[in-house]
Amino acid sequence: MTKAERRERSLALYETIAKLKDPEECCRFFEDLCTPVELRSMEQRFDVAVYLQQGLVYLDILERTGASSATISRVRRAMLDNGAGGVMRDVILRSGLDKREVPPVPQETQESTVEEVECSN
Numbered sequence: 001m002t003k004a005e006r007r008e009r010s011l012a013l014y015e016t017i018a019k020l021k022d023p024e025e026c027c028r029f030f031e032d033l034c035t036p037v038e039l040r041s042m043e044q045r046f047d048v049a050v051y052l053q054q055g056l057v058y059l060d061i062l063e064r065t066g067a068s069s070a071t072i073s074r075v076r077r078a079m080l081d082n083g084a085g086g087v088m089r090d091v092i093l094r095s096g097l098d099k100r101e102v103p104p105v106p107q108e109t110q111e112s113t114v115e116e117v118e119c120s121n
Contacts, residue, residue, distance in 0.1 A: 027119035048075045049088050053098040 020026040030039055044067050051061045058072050067075075079089055092098050 024119065031119060045071065045075055048072050049079060050092055050097045051102070052076050052079060053089060053092045054100075054102055056102065 017026070017029070020029055030042075034042070044065050047065045048061055048067050048071060051064060052072070052075060056064075058069055061067060061072050062069065079086075
């Protein structure tokens with residue numbers, strides 16, 4: 001498969017994602033497409049991006065998400081270097097996630113506290 005063919009196939013994926021009708025359908029789509037580990041990895045990176053945009057420091061982000069300092073650094077670098085044109089930052093700002101109050105770190109877990117969509121089975 002040529003690079004152009006791969007790009008066309010990738011574009012088809014992104015066009016399909018853009019046509020999903022609501023968060024519930026999006027959630028089900030990604031559950032079908034990805035493994036639980038892949039989903040958690042994407043969710044964790046998004047959580048890291050939100051916390052970075054909120055101004056949290058690495059240690060606080062690590063405590064809230066369990067992300068490694070390398071992951072936090074990669075997300076930060078992508079955001080500072082405008083990654084794919086600054087889209088992540090724009091989406092976070094547009095959604096208002098940067099303004100949400102940062103809850104304290106849960107004592108029983110170190111899971112992400114960014115609001116998640118519950119998928120019904």
